Amino acid sequence: MAEKILVVDDDLETLVLIGKMLQGHGYTILAANNGTQALTMARKEVPDLIVLDIMMPDMDGYQVTEEIRKDTQIGETPIIMFTAKGQVDDKVAGYEAGADDYLTKPVHPIELVAHVRSLLARAKPKPLSTTSPAAGVRKCFTVGVIGAKGGVGTSTLVKNLSASYAQLTKSDVIAAELRPSQGCWSVELGISPSNWLENLLALDISAITPQACESSLTGTSFGVRLLLASNKLGGLECDSLGEKTRAIINSLSKLTTVLFLDIGTSFFPGFEKVITSCQEILILTDALPATVKRARTVIDEVSAMTSTVSKNIDLVLYNHTRSEMQLTAEQISKMISTNQVRVMIPAVPELIYQAIQKQVPLCRYQPDSLFSQQIHELAKLIQSRAE
Numbered sequence: 001m002a003e004k005i006l007v008v009d010d011d012l013e014t015l016v017l018i019g020k021m022l023q024g025h026g027y028t029i030l031a032a033n034n035g036t037q038a039l040t041m042a043r044k045e046v047p048d049l050i051v052l053d054i055m056m057p058d059m060d061g062y063q064v065t066e067e068i069r070k071d072t073q074i075g076e077t078p079i080i081m082f083t084a085k086g087q088v089d090d091k092v093a094g095y096e097a098g099a100d101d102y103l104t105k106p107v108h109p110i111e112l113v114a115h116v117r118s119l120l121a122r123a124k125p126k127p128l129s130t131t132s133p134a135a136g137v138r139k140c141f142t143v144g145v146i147g148a149k150g151g152v153g154t155s156t157l158v159k160n161l162s163a164s165y166a167q168l169t170k171s172d173v174i175a176a177e178l179r180p181s182q183g184c185w186s187v188e189l190g191i192s193p194s195n196w197l198e199n200l201l202a203l204d205i206s207a208i209t210p211q212a213c214e215s216s217l218t219g220t221s222f223g224v225r226l227l228l229a230s231n232k233l234g235g236l237e238c239d240s241l242g243e244k245t246r247a248i249i250n251s252l253s254k255l256t257t258v259l260f261l262d263i264g265t266s267f268f269p270g271f272e273k274v275i276t277s278c279q280e281i282l283i284l285t286d287a288l289p290a291t292v293k294r295a296r297t298v299i300d301e302v303s304a305m306t307s308t309v310s311k312n313i314d315l316v317l318y319n320h321t322r323s324e325m326q327l328t329a330e331q332i333s334k335m336i337s338t339n340q341v342r343v344m345i346p347a348v349p350e351l352i353y354q355a356i357q358k359q360v361p362l363c364r365y366q367p368d369s370l371f372s373q374q375i376h377e378l379a380k381l382i383q384s385r386a387e
Helices: 012-023 035-045 061-070 088-097 109-123 154-169 185-189 197-201 210-214 238-252 271-275 289-305 329-336 349-358 370-386
Strands: 004-008 028-032 049-052 079-083 101-104 141-147 173-177 224-227 258-264 280-285 312-318 341-345
Touching: 004 012, 004 035, 012 028, 012 109, 028 035, 035 049, 035 061, 049 061, 049 109, 061 079, 061 088, 079 088, 079 109, 088 101, 101 109, 141 154, 141 271, 141 370, 154 173, 154 185, 154 224, 154 258, 154 280, 154 370, 173 238, 197 238, 210 238, 238 258, 238 271, 258 271, 271 289, 280 289, 280 370, 289 312, 289 329, 312 329, 312 370, 329 341, 341 370
Parallel strands: 004 028, 004 049, 049 079, 079 101, 141 258, 141 280, 173 224, 173 258, 280 312, 312 341
Antiparallel strands: none
């Protein structure tokens, strides 16, 4: 049976356009041109997803969303806010009202359909399985990203790699900033979450459960759920940080099939506990000799820590500057000797700045750029190993 989508917009032309577009992709379309009608139809028809405008005369989209979330029958229905209101405050208000996704008009039809498919896929119930992993149950594949030094670009890589992977596979993806008090994604993406990584780390370890982690995740418009770290300084007990971080990773792994971790550098209390939870480890370096030497040290350390378990350890070169005083990929591979450069990501500071201004990952802002193509190749490598 085709999935039912309720489209709500007071503009008749937009209502017809979206309806026909989604109907052409096999969905059953319900339509409402105001908030009151939307609530009545949602309660009667119980749609699988709602595409909702914000600016309507009787009830705006925020109010409609809040009423839906209060209703026990339809309170879990996925909602995409599709609106011309594109300011950060508007997006924050949408997520706070209970929206799962937020798209700003105008948008390419293919992108809208991709968001619909992604949200419907995530909303499908995942029944508990009684079979063992050996019987074919797919376990979570965890990817940890480590920088040879601070500032080399791990946050940019994880943000874009997770977004590219979600787009490639149309699957549920979680990405986590495992860097207490050093978060940057919330600022770059214009998100104000109600919960942070630090809130989980403040709990007793027995209270760090999949349910607690689920409530700490923040949805995005690009199909990735984020565990965000704050950028405010705060006191955390380093003695238990490693154990608690591993508990968070274990809980997150029960909520998705692919998990991306922004670990930052190896200077992390409980670092060994974190990397032994990963099936794939990416070591990020720039092309300066001192950083490459440090990358070799990190690879050796990680290899020693994970010698008893099967791991993929790959080297990623991020040319984040355009200086001529850099090593080539061949020279870097010779210096590392045990690991070839898997992917070389070019310097695109202007595009990165523009993407941050638009509050989206660069790979979604400029999908045809060389940067995005290299990220996509890395995502395909992760996909082949995860499957």
